[in-house]
Amino acid sequence: MKIKAIVTLKEGVLDPQGKAIQQTLNGMNFSEVNQIRQGKYFDIEVNIEDEKKAKAKVEEMCKKLLANLVIEDYKIL
Amino acid sequence: MKIKAIVTLKEGVLDPQGKAIQQTLNGMNFSEVNQIRQGKYFDIEVNIEDEKKAKAKVEEMCKKLLANLVIEDYKIL
Numbered sequence: 001m002k003i004k005a006i007v008t009l010k011e012g013v014l015d016p017q018g019k020a021i022q023q024t025l026n027g028m029n030f031s032e033v034n035q036i037r038q039g040k041y042f043d044i045e046v047n048i049e050d051e052k053k054a055k056a057k058v059e060e061m062c063k064k065l066l067a068n069l070v071i072e073d074y075k076i077l
Numbered sequence: 078m079k080i081k082a083i084v085t086l087k088e089g090v091l092d093p094q095g096k097a098i099q100q101t102l103n104g105m106n107f108s109e110v111n112q113i114r115q116g117k118y119f120d121i122e123v124n125i126e127d128e129k130k131a132k133a134k135v136e137e138m139c140k141k142l143l144a145n146l147v148i149e150d151y152k153i154l
Contacts, residue, residue, distance in 0.1 A: 006118050008118065018119075018120075028142065030134070032123045033121060033123055033138075035121075036120065036121050037120040038117060039120065040118060041084075041118040042095075042098075042113055042114070043113065045110070045113070046110055047111055048109055061110075065098070065102060
């Protein structure tokens with residue numbers, strides 16, 4: 001089954017890429033944008049039929065590879 | 078309010094980055110991973126209180142800047 005996961009920078013960690021996107025949008029007449037933070041999205045297809053087990057496996061992958069827990073948080077959708 | 082958006086490669090578009098992550102995971106004893114596709118995640122804070130209007134604005138940003146519609150799809154969460 002397919003599991004989706006999101007990895008985002010923790011609150012307080014600077015996100016220069018998001019800042020650059022925000023400034024570009026402001027310059028394109030999207031003046032209503034206050035802040036943008038960019039993260040990573042993963043669509044993971046695993047050979048596990050049980051949803052709970054599949055999510056637990058994806059969580060393990062996030063901890064070991066996909067997220068840097070010092071500066072990033074992950075969320076399984 | 079905060080609006081979240083996801084930008085992913087369209088089906089059929091090669092994703093070498095996702096493939097590299099998949100191979101790394103397979104090599105780390107996550108043999109149950111069949112496929113990984115990576116996308117981008119955006120957390121956008123806009124100065125608009127109405128949810129419907131805010132989402133419409135974010136959709137416009139996706140079309141104009143955040144997604145390359147030739148090879149990517151976007152989804153407002």
